Amino acid sequence: MPAPGTTPRSAPRIKSPALLVAESGADREGHGLKRTMGLFQLMSFGVGAIVGTGIFVGLSDSVAQAGPAVVVSFVLAAITCVFTAFAFAELGGAIPVSGSSYSFAYAGLGESTAFLVGWCLLLEYGVSVSAVAVGWSQYVNELLDSLTGWHLPAVLSAGPGDGGVVNLPAVIVIAMASVLLVRGVRESARATAAMAVLKLVILVLFCAIGFSAFKDGNLTPFSPAGLGGIGAGTTAAFFSYIGFDAITTAGEEAKNPRRDIPVAILVCIGLVTLLYCAVALAAIGAIGGDQVGGRPAALSYVVNVVTGSSAGGAVIAFGAVVAIASVVLAVMYGQTRILMSMSRDGLVPRVFEKVSPRTSTPVAGTLIVAIVFALPAAFASLDSVVNLCTIGTLAIMAVVNIAVIALRRREPGLDRSFRVPLYPVMPVLGVAFCLYLMYETGWTTWLQFAGFLAAGLLVYVGYGRRHSRLATGQAARDDAGAADGAEVTDGAATATRTA
Template sequence: MIFGRVKSLDAILATAEKKGLHRSLGAFQLTMLGIGAVIGTGIFVLTSEAAQKAGPAMMLSFVLAGFVCAVAALCYSELASMVPVAGSAYTYTYAVMGELLAWMVGWALVLEYAIGASAVAVGWSGYLVGLLDNSLGIHIPDALANGPSAGGIVNLPAIVIAGLVTWLLVVGTTESARVNAALVVIKVAALTLFVALSIPVIRMDHFQPLFPTGIGGMAGAAASIFFAYVGFDAVSTAAEETRDPQRNVPIGLIGSLVFCTIFYLLVAAGAIGATDNVAFAQPVRDAAGTLLAPGTSQLTARCAELAGIGQEPLSCSREALAHVLRENGWVKVGNLIGLAAFLALPSVVLMMMFGQIRVFFAMARDGLLPAKLASIHPRFRTPHVMTIVTGLVVMLAAAFLPVGRLADVSNGGTLFAFAMVAASVMVLRRTDPTRHRPFRTPAVYVVGTLAVVGCVYLYYSLPMMAKVFPLIWGAGGLLIYFLYSRSRSHVGRGIVDVVDDPSMQPETSRPLH
C-alpha cells in the first residue's frame, strides 16, 4: 500500500536522539519570540501587493490571514510538543499520514522556505534601491534592479543578498541572540514610528470604497498576506523548552499573533489614509478602468505613467512604508524606515534558508534524498552541498520573479503543509489517544477543521498561477519519489535508527541562534 509506510513516533524520536531540554521559557518569552519571528517580512514587503488586490479592504485581509494562522498554530503546537525534532510538518505527517504524504509535504516545504527566502530577497532589494536613491543619490538601473515582469533584466541586489546568506551558511557563521534581539527592536521601533506619524493624519475618505475589488479581492489579498505571518512555528517548536506548555504555548501563540495582527492593522490604516492623495491606496487601473494584476508588465507601465505626473500610488512602490512617509514630506524618516527594513530582512532570508536545510536533512536522514546532499564540509562542518543547492534555487527565483508571485507560490506550499498538520493532529487523537502530549490543542476537531477549511479557502483565493504551480511542482515530486526515493526509503527497507552521525541530526548539533 502506498499509504502504509508510517514511521512511528517512537522511531522518529529514536532517530533524532534528542537530548533533554531545560524548561525555562514562560508566556512572555514565547510571545516575544513569536513577535520577533513574524514581524519583518510581509508587512515591509507585501503591503503594496495587498493594496493592488484589495485596496483599503486589505485591513480585513490581515484579520482573515491572522485567524487562519492562529488555528493552524494551535494544531502545529500539539505535534511540535510531542515530536520536538527537525523536519517540522514533514516529520509530523510521516508519523501520522504515511511516507507518501510526508514526501509531498516535505516537497511543498521547499516552496515555503526556499521560494519564501527568494521573496524576502526581492523585497530587500526594493528597500536597498530606494535607500540608495533617496539617501545617497545612487541610482541602480532598472534593468539590474528588476526582473523581466517589472521591466528589467535581472534583480542583481536580490542575487547578491541570497549569495551572501548562502556563503554565511556554508562557512558556519551564526547569528547571535543579541543581534537577533537588536533586529527585533529595530523592526518594532520602525513600525511604531510609522504608526505614530501616520495614524494622527489619517483621512477617512481614503477608505471609500472599502471593497473596490469585492470580497474575492479581500480574500486574495489575505492569501498573499498569509506570508506576513509565517514564522509563528518558532513558538510551537519551543514547546519542549517551555514551563507549563499547556498554559504558556497558547498564550505565546495567540498573544504574538494578536499583537502582530493589531500592529499590522494600524500600519495598514496608516498606509491607506495618511497621504493627501485620496486614491493613494486604491488599486491601479488602466486608462480604460480595467484592474491590473500585480506583478505584471502592464502594471509596471501604468505605474511609470502615474509617477511621471507625480502620482505614485501605494500599489506601485517597492518600499511601501518608506514611500508613504516620503509622500507626506517625512523624507528622512521614510529613509529610516527603509534602513530598518534593509537591516532586518537579511536575517529572515537566512532563517528561511536554514529552515529549508533542516527539512532536507530530515528527508536525507530518512533515505528519501541522496545522502551526498547532507555531506559535511571537512573544514566548516556544515552541509555545504545542500546549502549551495538551496542557495542557487533562491538566487535563481529572486533574479527573475517579482515579490508578489514568489510570495503567492510560497504560500501555496505553506497552506498545503499547514492543512496536513491540522489533519494529522486530528488523526493522531484517534489512532494514539494515550500518548503524552505536553500541549493539547483545545477543541481539537473544531480548531483542526477550521484550520483545514481556512487553508483550503486561502489556497482557492490565490492567483491561478500560484494554484497551478504547486500542482506541477507536486507532480514532479511524485515522479522523484516513485523513481528514486521509494526504493531507497529507510522505512521501506526496515531501517529504524537511521544514522549515528550527529552532524546528520541538526537538532542535536549546535543550533543556529
C-alpha cells in the same frame, strides 16, 4: 512476513513520534545540533521569518484588492493562521524535531504525504526566500537613492525579466545569510533577534507618524469592492504571515522545546496580527486607500507625504532592508533543517544531514540551499509564482491540521505539552479556512500546483521511495544502536521507549 523495521506493501509507511524523536536525538545531548535557543530567540526567529516583504511591499497589493477593509483581510488571514498555529503548537511540543510539518505529516499520515509536504516546503521557503531577496534589492536601491541620490544600475539590480541582467543585491543578501548560518545557530539567533527588535521599532515609529495625520474620511468607502475584494485581499494578505512555522524547525536547537515552541508560535501570531492591522490603519488613515493601493514602497511614500521630507522615508527603507534580510536568514534556516530531517529518512541525498563538528551546523546543506535559492533571485522575476507559493503553504497547513486529528486517534497517550482547544472543531475549521483561501487563488494556480505535485510524486517514486530508510529497516537498526531502548514494532514502524 516483512523484516523487523520494514513496512508491508499494503500498509502506509508511518513513523511514530517516539521514533522521530529517537532518530533525531532530540531528547539527548551531543546529537550534533546544540540546544542554544531560548524563548526570546524562538520568538525572534518567528518574527524574523514573518515580518518582511509581506508588510513592507505586499501591503499595497492587499489594499488594492480590499481598500480600507484590508484590516478585515488581515484578521481573516490571521484566523486561518491561528487555527493552524494551534496545530503547530501541539505537534511542535509533542514532536520536538527539526522536520516541522514534514515530520508531523510522517507521523500522522505516512511517508508519501510527508514527502509531498517537504516538496511543498520548497515552495514556501525556496520561492519566498528568492522573492524576498528581490524585494530586498529594491529597498537597497531606494535607501541608496534617499541617502546619496545614487542607485545601482538596472543591469546589476534586476533580472532579465525586469529589464536587467543580474540582481546582485539579491545574491548578496542570500550569501550573507548563509555565512551567518554556517557560523552557528547562536550567531544566527543573535542576529535575528537584533533585526527583529529593530524592525518592530521602525514599524511602531511608522504607526506613530501615520496616526498623527489620521483622518476618518480616508476610511470611506470602507469596502469598495465588497466581500469579493475582502476575500481576494485575504489571499494577498496571507503571504504576509508565511513563515511562522519556521519556529518548529528549531525543535532540536531549543533549550526547552516542549514548553517554548507552543508559546513562541502563539505569541508571534498575536503580535504580528496587531502590528499588521495597526500599520494598515495608519497608512490608509493618513493618505487614503487609493494612494496606498498598488504603490511600490508604500510605507516610505506615506512617511514622506506626512512629514514633507524624504528623511523619514529613508528610515523606513532602512527598516525594510533590515526586515527583509532577517526573513531571508530565518527562512533559510528552516529550509536547511527540514532537508536535514528528510535526509535522515533517506528521502533526499545524505549530504543534507551532515553536521559540521566544529560549528554544529549543516554546512554543505546550507551552501547548497544558498546556491539553489540565489539562482532564481538573480535571474528571475518571481511575481508570477507568489500565488503558487501561497497555495503550497495553505496545503501544508491543511495537512498539519489533519495530522493533529490522526495522531489524537493513533497516539492518545502522546506527551502533549499543549493541546489544541475545542478539539476537533479547531483543526476542522483550520482545514476549511485553508481550502477557502486555496480556492481564492484561482484555477490557473490550481493547475500549476497540480503540475508541481505531479513532479513531486515522480521524484518520490524515482528516488525517495527506493531509498527510504524506514522501508529498508535501516531506521530500526540505527535506532537500536543509538536510542537506548527505542524499538520498532509492527509493519507500520511504531516505536516505544523502554527505558
